[in-house]
Amino acid sequence: MTNPATATRPTASGFELPDLPYPPDALEPHMSAETFSYHHDKHHQKYVDTLNGLISGTNLEGKSLEEIIAASKGDTDKAKLFNQAAQVWNHTFFWHSMSPTGGGKPDGPIADAIYRDFGSYDEFALAFKDVAAGQFGSGWAWLVADENDKLSVMNTHDADLPMAHGKRAILTLDVWEHAYYLDYQNKRPDYIASYLDHLVNWKFANANFGQAS
Numbered sequence: 782m783t784n785p786a787t788a789t790r791p792t793a794s795g796f797e798l799p800d801l802p803y804p805p806d807a808l809e810p811h812m813s814a815e816t817f818s819y820h821h822d823k824h825h826q827k828y829v830d831t832l833n834g835l836i837s838g839t840n841l842e843g844k845s846l847e848e849i850i851a852a853s854k855g856d857t858d859k860a861k862l863f864n865q866a867a868q869v870w871n872h873t874f875f876w877h878s879m880s881p882t883g884g885g886k887p888d889g890p891i892a893d894a895i896y897r898d899f900g901s902y903d904e905f906a907l908a909f910k911d912v913a914a915g916q917f918g919s920g921w922a923w924l925v926a927d928e929n930d931k932l933s934v935m936n937t938h939d940a941d942l943p944m945a946h947g948k949r950a951i952l953t954l955d956v957w958e959h960a961y962y963l964d965y966q967n968k969r970p971d972y973i974a975s976y977l978d979h980l981v982n983w984k985f986a987n988a989n990f991g992q993a994s
């Protein structure tokens with residue numbers, strides 16, 4: 782399975798908002814169609830539109846998201862460009878990190894690697910909940926692999942993402958307030974628990990884990 786986020790390249794007219802990989806009400810009651818109507822249709826669309834405006838007429842026009850992220854990371858003069866490109870990538874990756882048939886314990890190679898690197902699924906879940914709940918303000922929680930396929934969890938601030946730190950994303954959870962406020966209000970821990978128990982897409986995680994670094 783091709784990673785839908787890393788495969789993202791612009792069309793002749795620029796980047797396009799990717800479709801959700803399921804109907805917008807498919808994750809209810811854990812994530813509502815109303816949330817997707819804002820989060821995907823408005824927020825993700827805005828990141829795409831702003832990115833297209835920023836690269837229009839520059840030497841980054843026609844480049845992939847990954848190339849734009851690599852060209853702008855760590856450069857304060859290009860912070861706005863990095864943020865928009867990263868948020869386009871992050872959101873596409875997030876939609877695929879969830880599934881209507883997701884949640885619960887993993888199977889396949891990722892299950893073995895979680896046991897190897899965290900000790901148990903429960904230890905992984907605790908660690909993931911800690912980084913997701915502990916992210917102060919806007920950001921993302923991730924399951925990532927290093928160049929030796931060793932797994933760990935990490936959080937990133939605002940639009941930042943693992944590829945800017947030499948890590949490969951396996952799964953993510955958006956912990957910006959816009960991701961959960963309509964369904965969970967201020968109860969971020971409940972949102973994190975719903976993601977792990979009912980939504981997390983281990984098939985996608987296995988596909989990402991199986992990709993060469």
Ligand code: FE2
Binds near residue numbers: 820959960
């Ligand atoms: Fe978001």
